[in-house]
Amino acid sequence: MPSIPLPRLNLRNLMLAMAIFSVVITLCNSFYATYEVQRTLLISNTLEANRVYAAKLAEVTDSFIQSTRQQLAYSARELVTHMDDEQALMAEARRLHEQSNTFNSVVVVNAAGVIVATSPDTLQAKGLRLSTASARQSLEAQKPLITDPFVSPSGNYIVSLSHPVFAADGNYLGYIAGTIYLQHSNILGELLGRHYYQDGSYLYVVDRNKTLIYHPNEARIGERISGNRVIDEVLQGREYAHNVVNSSGTDMLAGFAPVASTGWGIVAQRPKAATLAGINEHLLRVIMKSVPVGLLTLAGIWLSALFISRPLWQLATSARLMNRQSAQAEISGVRSWYFEAAQLKRAIVRGIGLLNERINKLHTDSHTDALTGLFNRRGMQHVLDTYELERVPFSVIALDIDHFKRVNDSFGHDTGDEVIRTLARVMQEQARRDDALCRSGGEEFMVFLPGTATEHAREVAERLRKRMEATAIPGVGHITLSLGIAHWPDTGTAISQVLKQADRALYRAKDEGRNRVILSESD
Numbered sequence: 001m002p003s004i005p006l007p008r009l010n011l012r013n014l015m016l017a018m019a020i021f022s023v024v025i026t027l028c029n030s031f032y033a034t035y036e037v038q039r040t041l042l043i044s045n046t047l048e049a050n051r052v053y054a055a056k057l058a059e060v061t062d063s064f065i066q067s068t069r070q071q072l073a074y075s076a077r078e079l080v081t082h083m084d085d086e087q088a089l090m091a092e093a094r095r096l097h098e099q100s101n102t103f104n105s106v107v108v109v110n111a112a113g114v115i116v117a118t119s120p121d122t123l124q125a126k127g128l129r130l131s132t133a134s135a136r137q138s139l140e141a142q143k144p145l146i147t148d149p150f151v152s153p154s155g156n157y158i159v160s161l162s163h164p165v166f167a168a169d170g171n172y173l174g175y176i177a178g179t180i181y182l183q184h185s186n187i188l189g190e191l192l193g194r195h196y197y198q199d200g201s202y203l204y205v206v207d208r209n210k211t212l213i214y215h216p217n218e219a220r221i222g223e224r225i226s227g228n229r230v231i232d233e234v235l236q237g238r239e240y241a242h243n244v245v246n247s248s249g250t251d252m253l254a255g256f257a258p259v260a261s262t263g264w265g266i267v268a269q270r271p272k273a274a275t276l277a278g279i280n281e282h283l284l285r286v287i288m289k290s291v292p293v294g295l296l297t298l299a300g301i302w303l304s305a306l307f308i309s310r311p312l313w314q315l316a317t318s319a320r321l322m323n324r325q326s327a328q329a330e331i332s333g334v335r336s337w338y339f340e341a342a343q344l345k346r347a348i349v350r351g352i353g354l355l356n357e358r359i360n361k362l363h364t365d366s367h368t369d370a371l372t373g374l375f376n377r378r379g380m381q382h383v384l385d386t387y388e389l390e391r392v393p394f395s396v397i398a399l400d401i402d403h404f405k406r407v408n409d410s411f412g413h414d415t416g417d418e419v420i421r422t423l424a425r426v427m428q429e430q431a432r433r434d435d436a437l438c439r440s441g442g443e444e445f446m447v448f449l450p451g452t453a454t455e456h457a458r459e460v461a462e463r464l465r466k467r468m469e470a471t472a473i474p475g476v477g478h479i480t481l482s483l484g485i486a487h488w489p490d491t492g493t494a495i496s497q498v499l500k501q502a503d504r505a506l507y508r509a510k511d512e513g514r515n516r517v518i519l520s521e522s523d
Helices: 011-079 086-098 137-141 187-195 229-234 272-320 327-332 337-366 377-390 404-411 413-430 454-470 495-511
Strands: 105-110 115-119 157-166 172-181 202-206 212-214 240-245 251-259 264-271 394-401 436-441 444-450 481-488 517-519
Touching: 011 086, 011 157, 011 172, 011 187, 011 202, 011 240, 011 251, 011 264, 011 272, 011 337, 086 105, 086 115, 086 172, 137 157, 137 172, 229 240, 229 251, 229 264, 251 272, 264 272, 377 436, 377 444, 377 495, 394 404, 394 413, 394 454, 394 495, 404 413, 413 436, 413 444, 413 454, 444 454, 454 481, 454 517, 481 495, 495 517
Parallel strands: 481 517
Antiparallel strands: 105 115, 105 172, 157 172, 202 212, 202 264, 240 251, 251 264, 394 444, 394 481, 436 444
16 A cells, blocks of 8 residues: 655644744734834824924014014104105115115105105116006005015016005105015015925915915016915915925925915925935834844744644654553653743734834824823814714813913913913813813813713813912913813714814903803803
């Protein structure tokens, strides 16, 4: 009878192959999960940073515009009794132009639209009459004005900031204007150009007609932009951030904010590729550092495979020699493999546990505000999704620190951060175990009270308001809060609408004098 050939694949090699396959798949999955989490965090953080950056520059630009208007208003008052004195007009124009680098030039125009004084003297526009509709914007407005971009009589592409000159009897005498040459070195370039980076990040400014009035590439100044979602939204007064493709086809992470006093929009953007450039290198370093550990792990697996297969090999050898007297004793002695299997299982579980712990930590960090330890907007959305899925009714308290900008301006952002941390601590001290505390942005916070009626939520809000008002903050003193309350579900209202109701109640609290709690009108 022919012998049946034995399989060449033995248990040791099979277990080793399976173990190697499992380890590789687990590591690849962990590397992929780490990459995706890091990528999402980098993109969201860059978008938020660009939004905050654009908002800060919009605030700076707005302050600059207010300052220039005050300068022009002062000069207009000085010229009331000197509109017929050419020497006095020239002196005032020269003073306003030379006292700072605010304006590229200064002109005085009389009521007939004739330029009667200029600075610098090389402008060669004195005596010219304004003839085009663009150039006569300030003349016809007869009020403080920031013009749309136009070509001046001297041939420069400019934006003009003007202030009218009225006699004591109300008679219109003309105006004085400071001009910014958009295609030359100007104050916008000094305010914004210093923030240019070598990684492809840059800023640009559009006016209310979607015309570029500042861009690092001066050749694009004066270009009218269409079909750009970011520009459309910022000119509607929105402050936000989006992933967009710019006119050259580059995928950008753009944050934007409006300049309230002018109707302009400031956009700060960075190429997505530049944002993510470091993640591949970071992941490669992780892999390279994991290789030695991985090799040691594989060596351990190989040894473990030897130990696991040895008892079965002993059993197989003994089974071939069943006619020997010692066979029963040898089979009875094969017991240690249970212990080795338990050890291998423990090692694998421990390794997977460490990987899951790292991933969970990344997940927690992405849902937590770094300054306060409260939920951030992503964590808040997770809480709301849970409430909606499980149909958990809740009250929401929207709160905001009164006059927080004054704290930052007076004491600095470090002190402002300490005020925010103090408020977070007070909120945590007042909260119940199931309450969800969130920092929704800046000095704005939200408290979600599951299973809580509106009246009880009002008591909680009042208690928090009084406690914060009584808390002394070193270097600042006492601060107050304005709070708005809404409830869900409220006759089928969506959660997003309930949050807006709470915001509206919050703004009512501010409008009615701050340091108070207001219920939404639907409650």
